[in-house]
Structure formats: C-alpha cells, structure tokens
Amino acid sequence: MNRLNRVLRSLPFALLLVPGTHLQGATVNGEIVDSRDGWLIPARLYIQSDDGRWFFAESASADGSAIRYEKRNWINTNAVEMHVTLSAHPFGIELPPGGYTFTVERGKEYRPLIRRAEVTAEPVQLRLPLHRWIDMGRRGWFSGDTHVHRPLDDLHNVVLAEDLNVAFPLTYWVTKAFTPPAQGDKNLDPGARAELVRVDPTHVIWPRNTEWEIFTVGDQRHHLGAVFALGHKTAFTLGAPPVTPVAEQARREGALLDLDKHDWPWSMALVPVMGVDLYELANNHIWRTEFVFSKWNSAAGNFMGLPGDGWSGTERDWIEYGCRNYYTLLDCGFRLRPSAGTANGVHPVPLGFGRVYVQCPLGFSYNAWLRGLNEGRSFVTTGPMLFATVNGRQPGTRVDIEPGKVRRVEVAGTVISDEPVNAIEIIVNGNVAHRLTPEPRKNRDEANETKFRQTVELNGSSWVAVRCWEPRAGGRIRFAHTAPWFFDVPGAPLRPRRDEIDFLISRVREQIERNSGVLPAEAMAEYRKALAIYEDIARQAR
Numbered sequence: 001m002n003r004l005n006r007v008l009r010s011l012p013f014a015l016l017l018v019p020g021t022h023l024q025g026a027t028v029n030g031e032i033v034d035s036r037d038g039w040l041i042p043a044r045l046y047i048q049s050d051d052g053r054w055f056f057a058e059s060a061s062a063d064g065s066a067i068r069y070e071k072r073n074w075i076n077t078n079a080v081e082m083h084v085t086l087s088a089h090p091f092g093i094e095l096p097p098g099g100y101t102f103t104v105e106r107g108k109e110y111r112p113l114i115r116r117a118e119v120t121a122e123p124v125q126l127r128l129p130l131h132r133w134i135d136m137g138r139r140g141w142f143s144g145d146t147h148v149h150r151p152l153d154d155l156h157n158v159v160l161a162e163d164l165n166v167a168f169p170l171t172y173w174v175t176k177a178f179t180p181p182a183q184g185d186k187n188l189d190p191g192a193r194a195e196l197v198r199v200d201p202t203h204v205i206w207p208r209n210t211e212w213e214i215f216t217v218g219d220q221r222h223h224l225g226a227v228f229a230l231g232h233k234t235a236f237t238l239g240a241p242p243v244t245p246v247a248e249q250a251r252r253e254g255a256l257l258d259l260d261k262h263d264w265p266w267s268m269a270l271v272p273v274m275g276v277d278l279y280e281l282a283n284n285h286i287w288r289t290e291f292v293f294s295k296w297n298s299a300a301g302n303f304m305g306l307p308g309d310g311w312s313g314t315e316r317d318w319i320e321y322g323c324r325n326y327y328t329l330l331d332c333g334f335r336l337r338p339s340a341g342t343a344n345g346v347h348p349v350p351l352g353f354g355r356v357y358v359q360c361p362l363g364f365s366y367n368a369w370l371r372g373l374n375e376g377r378s379f380v381t382t383g384p385m386l387f388a389t390v391n392g393r394q395p396g397t398r399v400d401i402e403p404g405k406v407r408r409v410e411v412a413g414t415v416i417s418d419e420p421v422n423a424i425e426i427i428v429n430g431n432v433a434h435r436l437t438p439e440p441r442k443n444r445d446e447a448n449e450t451k452f453r454q455t456v457e458l459n460g461s462s463w464v465a466v467r468c469w470e471p472r473a474g475g476r477i478r479f480a481h482t483a484p485w486f487f488d489v490p491g492a493p494l495r496p497r498r499d500e501i502d503f504l505i506s507r508v509r510e511q512i513e514r515n516s517g518v519l520p521a522e523a524m525a526e527y528r529k530a531l532a533i534y535e536d537i538a539r540q541a542r
Helices: 002-009 151-159 244-251 267-275 315-331 367-375 498-515 521-538
Strands: 016-018 026-034 042-050 066-073 080-086 089-096 098-105 114-119 123-134 141-148 164-169 172-176 197-200 203-205 209-215 220-230 255-258 278-282 337-340 357-358 376-382 385-390 398-400 406-417 424-428 429-438 449-457 462-470 477-482 487-488
Touching: 002 114, 002 424, 042 376, 066 151, 080 151, 080 462, 098 123, 114 123, 141 220, 141 278, 141 337, 151 164, 151 197, 151 203, 164 367, 220 244, 220 267, 220 376, 244 255, 244 267, 244 424, 255 267, 255 367, 267 498, 267 521, 278 315, 278 376, 278 477, 315 498, 337 367, 337 376, 357 367, 376 385, 385 462, 385 477, 406 462, 424 449, 429 449
Parallel strands: 026 123, 141 164, 164 203, 172 209, 255 278, 278 337, 398 487
Antiparallel strands: 016 123, 026 089, 042 080, 042 098, 066 080, 098 114, 141 357, 197 203, 209 220, 220 255, 337 357, 357 376, 376 477, 385 406, 406 449, 424 429, 424 462, 462 477, 462 487
C-alpha cells in the first residue's frame, strides 16, 4: 500500500479508480496536496452530488481532524456554505453511487480545484493537488480575521485549513442592552484564559474578544448595532450603552475597538464617542456564496453616487457604500484603520474569506501583527493581493508637508490575482483621482500580475489610498483596498466637504430622535456628544 501511495503522489491532477473486492460501491479515499512538492496540506473540501445533496468527509487518520460547517442563510436559502475543513491527513467518505463534484480551497493564496468523480461499486482514490499562486508569508504579509464566531476547539483545525495567521473569536457576545458581556447570551468559551493560543509558529488565536451586538432594549426589539473589543485581558463587566466606559476599559487593556458594519443605526455615533480604531472595510456581508443583504439598515448619502434610493443595491454597491462611508470619516479627521471580518460561525462564509493582511517585515509575531494592524500597515482583500507604496513608503505612513505648495507624490505597486483585475483606482480625499486600466501578465506562479505607477498631485493636507476590482462570473466581484497614507500640513487639517459632514450629522440626529424615551439619559448624552463633535467639524467644512 505504501508503494501504491507513492505512485499516486507522483501522478499530478490524477483521479484514479482503484478496483476493490470487499466493498459495495460507495468508498472514496483521498489526499489534498500542494502541487509543488506533493506534501499533504490542510484545506476546505466541498462534496456535492449531481442531485444537489451535500456530503462531508472524515479524516482517515487517527491523528487527523475534520470539522463540518453547515450554514444556510435565513433570507435566501440558496446561499449555503456546506464544507468540511480537513487537517493535513488523508480523508475518507462513503457515498451512494452517482456523480459528484469535489471542490477544494485553502484560504486566498491557493487556486480552487474542482474535480468530477463517478462513484460506483468500486472504491475511488482521489489525489487533489492545490496550486499556490502566491506565498504572502514569504513576502512578509500575514492575514487575520477580526470577526469570528467559532469555538476554540474548532479554530485549531480551521485556521490551518484556511491558512489564516490570526483569528479573533468573539468569545464574549451579548445582544441585550445593558447586559455585561461576562453574562452574555451568546458567549463561546468565556472561560478561555487571556493567553495567546499558538497553533503553530505562524498561526495563532487570541481568545479574549467581545462583541456588543444590541438587538433588544429591555423587553423590546430595538436594534442599535455592533462593535468589538479585540485583544482585551479581562471579561467586561459593563453592558452597553453607554459605550464610553467600555472604551475606557478597552484602552486600559490595550485592546482595539473595531467598528462592525457602517449601516448599523449607532455606528456613526460610536466613532467620535469611543474613538474607534478599526473600520471593517471587508465586512461580514461579503460571502463566497450569493450576495443576499441587498437592503440596508441606514441609507447611503446622495453624494456617494450610488444607484437607487440609497437603501439597497448590489454587492458592488454595498462595497462602494462601505468605502464611501469610510472616506467620509477619513475626510472628517477620523483616522480609522481598515479591518476585515466574516462572522464565520454565524453566516454561510468560510473563515477569512475577507481578510486583512498586515506587513511584518521582521517576520511573524502576534504582537508585531497587532501593532501593524493598528498602525495601518495593511490592506484588506476578498481576492486580489495589492502591494502599494507612496514615495516608497508602506500604507499607514504619515508625513508632514509644507503649506502653500502642490506636493507631487508617486504611487506605485503591483496587483497579483488569481483572475485578472479590471481596474486599479487611486483615491485622494475620498475621490477617485486616477483610474488605471490593468494589463496583467502571467507570472511564474501562473497568477495575473500588473505593475502600476502614477504621479499624484496633493494640494494641502491629504490622504491617499489604492483599491482594485476583480470581476467574477455571475456578476460577482472581489476587491482589495489599502490603508491610507496621510500627508499633513501642520495646523491646516483637511477640511471635509459639506455634504459629507451633513451626512454624519443627519445620521446622529436620526438616532437621537429614534432613541428618545427608549435609552437612558447616559446613552442619550453620548449621542448628543457625537452630534456636538460633528457640528464643530462642520464649521470648517468647504
């Protein structure tokens, strides 16, 4: 058998039917390997029969593990995620006779593999090689998902299967106003110690993180929204709202505050009151399967240029709405750094489908990664890899510039993607200053690679970012977006446009009216504080 296995490993992209004498139809054994060296690798596996049924393999090794993930969206039941994440061991499954599609994926850096197999009365032996089209770790970039709803026992398997370097499971999760997260109604592993879990040298889990996702106030359904504290040390004994004491404890413990979706009712009030650090630019409504959340909790501003009434749209519209809302906050002086999260564990989406890559030039460590995330040495992606510099410096850089002079900077970089991107855009102060048409070429890893270079003129205090778009079949879209670079004229900050700050003011005023008589005085005072901050900014608007 060992000799047979060696022969199987030597046959790339082989699907072999091996005669058997003792089983009646239905046995499939397989291996998932790296196409470069033939070594077994952890991965995510889908098995679907021609009649639409889903099946889940098991590890064929006593040392292996297989974690089933079965999620179907409650709005659109066609939006499903039915897979198993496998450790780096052979797998096995018994299947009824018929035709099957085997799909294998591993995170973002391997090309998906699809294989057809006919199962009869004879055992089937599959060898499934995945081709790595980019190795981000070798380039000094490491990935994370800041919005995870999986138990720690699952994550030991899943972070390796998805090649996700840092996971933040929201072990404390409360959906009721004023309830302390230590008594959260949806807690997972709340007894986890405040110690880094090292799955291996480059894959880690920080087990103490909290989500306040408020859906009820008292006995009434009244949703506010969600915000996360990532990387704290002790359990929060404070409910929300008010949120100021939460932010104060997070600061004392070195935690980062991560804004969940921008369309939540309270989101725009949280930014100035809590001093939120991170903005989930690739958020948990962006999935591998169908886009379903086409109706939004809060309307986009007219100035954002989205089609329709601002309350609904396509996947591309949703991403654009998130970007435009982010740009509005940046223009108003709130220098949030981008993050990415999936809510894997709740939604039909793989862990790390949207992820944030952080540069760690001296090699990976959790502390270096978290510091880089907070400093904005990062980009988020649902597909393409976007490497960009401005005047040779990485994202997150802040530079003082002289007043009264036009500053010319050079934006340069490379986009590498599994499928070709169709646009690279340079954003300056919330506007697309340059739209570049890529001319991708295949590199030695058979990926699509485009280099770009563009001179950009800055007039006064400014910020710059780069994004790109990768169209997929069926009208779907993948994208990547860098953190900003900041260029500051001392004493002369960027002035927001009037329509931007008016949008933020209107969002907060709506919530003051909506929550009056529902929330206590302390919470209402925070809304009025947010309004006062925005109104002060409005005095400098152009």
